[in-house]
Amino acid sequence: MQVKLTVNGETNTFKIQPGETLLETLRAAGYTGVKCGCEAGDCGACLVLLNDLPVNSCQVLTAAIADEAVTTIEGLSRDSLANLIQQELVAAGGVQCGFCTPGIVVSATALLRANPHPNRAEIQQALASHLCRCTGYVKIIEGIQNVARRL
Amino acid sequence: MEEKPLKKPQESKSVKKTITAQKAPEFTYKPFQLQQFSCVGKSVLKIDGISLARGRALFTDDFQIPQVHYVKFLYSPHAHARILKIDTSGAEKIPGVVDIIHCFNSPQTLHTTAGQGYPEPSPYDTMMFNSTVRFIGDKVAAVLARTPQIADKALKLIKVEYELLPPLFDFEKAYEPGAPQLHPEPGKGYLAGMTYKPEENTCALVEINCGNFEAGIKMSDYTFDETFYTHYASHAMLEPHAVLSYLDEQDRLVIISSTQVPFHARRICAMILGIPERRIRVIKPRIGGGFGCKQEVFLEYYAAYFTLRTGLPAKIVLTRREVFRSTRYRHPMRLHLRVGTKPDGTLQAIWIDALMNNGAYGTHGLTVLSNAGSKVLPLVNKAPHQRFTGRTVYTNLPIAGAYRGYGATQGYFALNQMFDIIADRLNLDVVELFRKNAIRRGETSPIFEKLGEGKAGSRQDIESCGLPDCIEVGLKEIDWYAKRRKRLTDGTRVRGVGMACMMQGSGIPRVDMGSAYMKMNEDGSINLQVGATDLGTGSDTILAQIAAETLMVPIEDIIVKSSDTDFTPFDVGAYASSTTFVSGCAVLRCAQQIREQILGVAAEILREPAESLQMAQKTVRGKARALTFREICQYALYTENQFQIQASSSYVSPVSPPPFSAHFVEVEVDRATGDVRVIKYIAAVDCGTPINPRLVEGQVEGAIVNGISWTLIEEFRFDEKGAQLNTDFGRYKLFTAADIPEIKTILIPTYEPNGPYGAKSVSEVAMNGPAPAIANAIYDAIGIRFRALPITAEKVFQTLKTQSTR
Numbered sequence: 039m040q041v042k043l044t045v046n047g048e049t050n051t052f053k054i055q056p057g058e059t060l061l062e063t064l065r066a067a068g069y070t071g072v073k074c075g076c077e078a079g080d081c082g083a084c085l086v087l088l089n090d091l092p093v094n095s096c097q098v099l100t101a102a103i104a105d106e107a108v109t110t111i112e113g114l115s116r117d118s119l120a121n122l123i124q125q126e127l128v129a130a131g132g133v134q135c136g137f138c139t140p141g142i143v144v145s146a147t148a149l150l151r152a153n154p155h156p157n158r159a160e161i162q163q164a165l166a167s168h169l170c171r172c173t174g175y176v177k178i179i180e181g182i183q184n185v186a187r188r189l
Numbered sequence: 190m191e192e193k194p195l196k197k198p199q200e201s202k203s204v205k206k207t208i209t210a211q212k213a214p215e216f217t218y219k220p221f222q223l224q225q226f227s228c229v230g231k232s233v234l235k236i237d238g239i240s241l242a243r244g245r246a247l248f249t250d251d252f253q254i255p256q257v258h259y260v261k262f263l264y265s266p267h268a269h270a271r272i273l274k275i276d277t278s279g280a281e282k283i284p285g286v287v288d289i290i291h292c293f294n295s296p297q298t299l300h301t302t303a304g305q306g307y308p309e310p311s312p313y314d315t316m317m318f319n320s321t322v323r324f325i326g327d328k329v330a331a332v333l334a335r336t337p338q339i340a341d342k343a344l345k346l347i348k349v350e351y352e353l354l355p356p357l358f359d360f361e362k363a364y365e366p367g368a369p370q371l372h373p374e375p376g377k378g379y380l381a382g383m384t385y386k387p388e389e390n391t392c393a394l395v396e397i398n399c400g401n402f403e404a405g406i407k408m409s410d411y412t413f414d415e416t417f418y419t420h421y422a423s424h425a426m427l428e429p430h431a432v433l434s435y436l437d438e439q440d441r442l443v444i445i446s447s448t449q450v451p452f453h454a455r456r457i458c459a460m461i462l463g464i465p466e467r468r469i470r471v472i473k474p475r476i477g478g479g480f481g482c483k484q485e486v487f488l489e490y491y492a493a494y495f496t497l498r499t500g501l502p503a504k505i506v507l508t509r510r511e512v513f514r515s516t517r518y519r520h521p522m523r524l525h526l527r528v529g530t531k532p533d534g535t536l537q538a539i540w541i542d543a544l545m546n547n548g549a550y551g552t553h554g555l556t557v558l559s560n561a562g563s564k565v566l567p568l569v570n571k572a573p574h575q576r577f578t579g580r581t582v583y584t585n586l587p588i589a590g591a592y593r594g595y596g597a598t599q600g601y602f603a604l605n606q607m608f609d610i611i612a613d614r615l616n617l618d619v620v621e622l623f624r625k626n627a628i629r630r631g632e633t634s635p636i637f638e639k640l641g642e643g644k645a646g647s648r649q650d651i652e653s654c655g656l657p658d659c660i661e662v663g664l665k666e667i668d669w670y671a672k673r674r675k676r677l678t679d680g681t682r683v684r685g686v687g688m689a690c691m692m693q694g695s696g697i698p699r700v701d702m703g704s705a706y707m708k709m710n711e712d713g714s715i716n717l718q719v720g721a722t723d724l725g726t727g728s729d730t731i732l733a734q735i736a737a738e739t740l741m742v743p744i745e746d747i748i749v750k751s752s753d754t755d756f757t758p759f760d761v762g763a764y765a766s767s768t769t770f771v772s773g774c775a776v777l778r779c780a781q782q783i784r785e786q787i788l789g790v791a792a793e794i795l796r797e798p799a800e801s802l803q804m805a806q807k808t809v810r811g812k813a814r815a816l817t818f819r820e821i822c823q824y825a826l827y828t829e830n831q832f833q834i835q836a837s838s839s840y841v842s843p844v845s846p847p848p849f850s851a852h853f854v855e856v857e858v859d860r861a862t863g864d865v866r867v868i869k870y871i872a873a874v875d876c877g878t879p880i881n882p883r884l885v886e887g888q889v890e891g892a893i894v895n896g897i898s899w900t901l902i903e904e905f906r907f908d909e910k911g912a913q914l915n916t917d918f919g920r921y922k923l924f925t926a927a928d929i930p931e932i933k934t935i936l937i938p939t940y941e942p943n944g945p946y947g948a949k950s951v952s953e954v955a956m957n958g959p960a961p962a963i964a965n966a967i968y969d970a971i972g973i974r975f976r977a978l979p980i981t982a983e984k985v986f987q988t989l990k991t992q993s994t995r
Contacts, residue, residue: 055338070251071244073477075427076509080918083427111244128238131883134891135725136241137427137477143242165926169918171425171478172725173887174894175926 041104045069046113052100060086060095060103064110071111071140075169082168085141086110092148094167111140120147123185130181134172142168146182154189156182218661221938224878228737229946232883233744236730237475237723246475249431249447250506257433257502258287260492261340263330263347264515265322268356268585268911269369272320272349275330279346285335286343288499292318292329295494298461299376302487303552303590304450306700306761308380310643312392312551314372317461317490321354323371323549324585325912326515333495333503356585357390358911360546361523363582364389371549371583383555383643392551393558393581399635402527405538405574409529413611417526417603418977419960421905422519424592425923428477429512434492435502437470444493445472449483449722450762451752457486458493469493470755476724480895481591483724484764485517485552513916517590518905520557520581521546524603529574534615534622536572541565541600543579548588554581556642557589560596563646565604567634567847568692571626577640585911591764593892594956597693602978605689605961609968619965620660620669623690623851630654642765647698649844653939653949655875656690659851662935663688663873667853676970681861684868685970688853691957694845695941695950696767702841703772704758705779707736709834711826713807713818714746715783720760721772722752726952727884728768732776734880735945739780740787741804742818758837766848766950769880773945775840782836790825790834791816846941848876848949852893852958856966863986865967867897867930872955875937878947886934889955893932896959898924904979 040051045064052063061084064072072095075083079097086095087109095108114120123146126132133139142165149156149164156164161182162175170178224230240246277289295317303311318328330347334340355369362368371390378385384394406412433445442464448454451471459466476483488505495503507516522545529538543561547554562577592598608626612619628634630651638648664670667686677684706718717736723729733747751757760772784804791809792799794816803810807818825834853871858864872889879885902922906914915921940947960978968974973988 065250068253070247070253073244073248073428074250074506075429076918078509078917078919081427081509115243124239124242127242128234131232131235131887133235133238133241134727134887135427135476135478136237136246137248137725139242140244143244162927162929166928167925169425169427169923169925171427171480171895171923172891174890174892174932175924175929176890176894176932177883177887179926 039101041100043103044107046109054100058100060098060100060108063100064095069110069112073137073140075137080169082141082145083138085144087144087148092145111144114144114147117147119150122188123147123182126184127178127181130177130184132173132178132181138168138170142178150185150189155186158183216661216665218658226738226946227741228734228744229880230878232881233730233734235727235884236733236749241475248428248475248477249433249445252433252445254433254435254502257504258333258335259337259340260495260503260505261332261337261344262328263344265325265327265329267322267351267353268325269354270322270351271354272322272329273352274350276348279348280332280343283339283343283346285339286332287501288333288495290331290494292320296461296463300457300461301552302485304453304484304486307456310381310383310555311553312377312379312385314377314392315550324587325910326587327549328515331491333499356911358584358586360521360582360584361544363584364391364580371585381643390583391580392547392583393555395559395577395579397562397577397636397640399639400574402538402540402574402576406527406529409537410532411530411615413528413607415526415607415610416976417524417606419522419599419602420978421521422592422899422903423513423921424480424482426478426480426482429507429509430483430488430516431506432488432492433502433504434496436496436500441468441470442493442496443470443472444489445474446489447476447483448473448486449479449724449764450486451722451754452720452759453762454486454489455754458490461490462493462497473722473752479724479763480593481595481764482517484591484762509918510916513921514587514913517552518587519592520589520599522561522599524561524599526603526607528607528611530611534611534617534625536569536626538574539566539569539572540576541603545579545581546584546586546589547581548584548586550588551581551583552588552590557596559640559642561600563636563640564597564693565600566636568628568690569626570628570632570634575636587913593953595953598957601689601691601957602960606964606974606976609687609965619688620664623660624657627656627690628654642697642700647843647845652943653846653877653941654849655937655939656849656851658937659849659873659875660690662937663851663853663871666871666933666935667855667869669853672855673969682857682859683970684855684857685966686853686855687962687965687969688851689958689962689965690851691954692847692849693766693950693954694847695770695944696842696845697765698842698845701761701765701767701771702839703760703767703775704837704839705776706758706837707779707783707835709783709822711819711822713742713822714748715740715742716748716750717776718750718757719772719776720752720757721768722760722763724763726763726888727881728763731769731880731884732772735773735776736780738946739777740784742807766953769948770944770950771840771842773948774842775838777945778840779836779838782838783834786834786836787818787821790821794824842943844943846943846949848874848951848954850874850954850958852962854962854966856963856970858967858970858985860971860989863982863989865901865980865982865985867963870930870932871935872958873935873937874951874955875939876951877939877941877944877949879936879938880946880948882936885936885951888951889934890932892955893959894924894929896956897963900960900963900978900980902979902981904981
């Protein structure tokens with residue numbers, strides 16, 4: 039079947055299989071910054087914005103979101119807030135293997151768009167849907183705090 | 190042996206005793222002045238950080254190749270069974286199914302998947318497909334199909350006839366007479382002839398004696414006898430294992446793999462597939478974490494074999510469920526400690542006896558076991574009589590393998606609790622007990638020499654040791670003397686503090702080899718090619734820093750490539766805390782050669798002796814004038830006596846300098862619910878010179894949170910048939926950002942003369958702290974000692990309910 043989607047501002051028709059998830063559709067279309075860590079909505083590596091709200095793309099059926107707008111990490115490449123988050127995460131040491139990072143960048147972008155000055159607890163809550171085994175989260179939180187300080 | 194009756198210490202019945210020893214000593218720590226470097230010691234940005242954060246860096250599954258086909262595995266539903274017949278006829282009829290392999294049509298080559306150097310100190314006891322399956326999750330067959338969905342569909346149509354065999358789940362009974370035998374087939378065992386007793390389900394046996402333990406214990410005033418248990422755990426790196434194989438235009442087999450050991454992967458694939466190494470190229474792209482789980486070579490050869498059989502590109506990407514069920518995990522261990530001390534707490538004798546569960550196959554069975562002694566006993570070198578005995582057994586449970594900490598984690602869980610028990614019994618400050626017994630700079634331990642990785646070890650003196658400073662700084666930071674044995678209480682919640690000391694190594698001495706190749710480009714930039722395997726640790730960055738420091742160039746001028754068996758020189762890979770130390774020394778030596786060549790060319794141009802020239806900021810300054818690196822390189826490439834400024838170097842170390850660390854933790858136990866909350870965690874770490882302090886802190890913090898999570902909530906649950914029940918993150922919970930306590934990493938720099946710019950390793954050591962420190966803090970809070978991991982709220986609650994505290 040075919041589904042029309044707007045991905046990163048560009049509207050295209052995607053050929054999909056029945057039951058295909060948005061994660062599968064996006065990765066097959068080359069948006070490989072969207073990572074697959076668990077396919078169960080537990081890890082947050084596949085997080086994207088659906089109509090500007092963060093969702094785990096592995097939990098969304100592509101067929102169910104026809105004509106809606108999706109933003110992936112690739113779509114944030116010229117977003118000044120996302121770029122700042124990326125810089126600060128790297129500067130803080132919040133990026134190790136980097137597999138969870140794109141999802142976290144998308145999440146943090148959504149958080150800081152809605153609330154440019156979150157406290158530590160709010161940052162922790164926003165990140166609670168992401169798993170990271172490398173950093174222990176300390177420097178990811180620090181990086182996002184540093185972004186908030188600069189906004 | 191006769192148990193010597195314990196002398197009763199004074200006031201042992203009182204809980205809140207006044208302890209004269211536990212007064213805060215004067216704080217005298219003065220930080221070691223780090224040598225001033227230009228690039229080393231600076232938190233330069235991780236060189237691949239931005240590309241990772243932008244989602245542009247490619248991981249194995251991100252490589253997209255036309256015509257790629259997908260591999261899916263059929264796993265055994267039985268813990269122990271013989272395969273009598275496999276019927277694939279139904280599956281083959283499905284359109285899109287290309288090939289199916291299993292034990293009756295694939296190479297039956299015995300090997301180990303351990304991914305170690307050759308000959309591996311792990312038993313050869315497995316094949317691509319074994320005709321006897323030994324755990325729920327053992328591979329029975331693999332399908333290659335046009336899509337993953339078609340492959341999954343085909344799996345359901347493969348008919349397998351099994352003869353069920355009695356399963357063995359209790360590792361403490363594995364070597365008893367009458368236990369089901371897991372590996373009775375002839376021909377299994379070690380290439381290098383280590384002890385292997387399949388008739389006792391025993392894949393490793395170790396016994397080391399230094400001094401005379403029996404005599405030592407008889408001479409002791411106090412004796413202690415305790416047993417501890419550690420449990421299975423998943424590495425839970427975020428990227429599931431992935432492999433992509435294809436034939437290049439010259440029909441060579443290219444394997445892109447999420448591996449920690451590309452060169453070992455090439456060697457093992459060559460052996461299994463029966464083709465020479467020259468036909469195989471292994472590429473390591475970005476890796477999404479490993480922690481030991483990707484040291485094992487257990488997927489590459491399936492994809493490669495399909496590619497060789499069909500000519501098609503083949504991709505394997507494990508699901509999280511598969512990662513949980515059929516990869517590798519931390520070895521569960523039972524540790525029995527016997528210790529004898531003098532009245533002042535000085536150790537006279539210590540014996541660690543370890544029984545380790547390796548699951549179905551024996552990967553890392555000997556070396557992880559050995560590390561529970563070799564990385565632990567040297568820390569308490571004051572005991573003149575030391576003994577380590579150990580046995581590793583097979584069970585019909587998931588396969589254990591390398592996992593950050595590698596046996597030391599299990600050993601330190603026992604040792605640090607034992608120290609807490611001794612201190613408590615002798616009415617001493619546990620910190621004082623460590624001060625008395627811990628190894629110091631200038632000292633050695635006979636264990637270093639006697640107990641190695643599958644063979645004798647390597648004698649070494651400790652040339653850098655910041656442990657006393659780590660202890661002193663940690664004490665102050667946690668405010669130990671204000672909190673210890675105070676049981677600060679708020680309603681049902683009680684606080685306690687605990688501590689742990691630990692060390693690790695830096696690579697395997699006389700075994701681990703790393704190498705580097707460098708060449709200079711016209712703009713003065715340098716290509717640095719290393720076999721060292723950055724799996725997210727930042728090793729590419731710190732190796733670039735070592736090169737940049739030596740050549741006095743900005744880090745941007747070092748172009749790092751790791752690792753590709755065609756283009757980068759050999760390195761054992763990322764394990765045993767080896768990269769900073771071993772590969773770092775290779776890079777340092779290589780860079781020194783490049784430096785000499787640059788100075789040599791400059792000397793020729795300037796007609797001045799090389800020794801009188803000064804190198805700084807990409808220029809070489811002589812008496813007459815200064816030359817830029819560009820001028821020097823252009824001269825070397827185009828002008829006179831032309832040559833490529835290039836060098837290669839290898840390094841293998843006779844020693845393995847241990848990083849040291851002291852951890853302090855404050856916990857709060859809710860007596861009403863059993864919930865244990867970590868309030869504050871302090872880790873003081875001596876890793877020599879921290880090449881990149883931010884990345885060092887990241888290694889420490891990652892290990893700590895992994896350790897806390899493992900201690901309090903992570904647990905494999907099996908049903909009565911041996912099937913793991915919690916195979917997703919919904920049921921196997923990890924700590925999230927919302928769960929972490931206040932964590933503070935304090936770097937205590939020392940200078941390790943054997944390391945590159947004074948550096949030692951840091952990736953594993955911090956893993957050894959959380960479990961014992963937390964267990965000790967819980968005891969401090971509620972007077973209940975948990976000798977078995979994990980310490981879940983449920984377990985604490987049950988224990989509080991049933992056990993009357995002291």
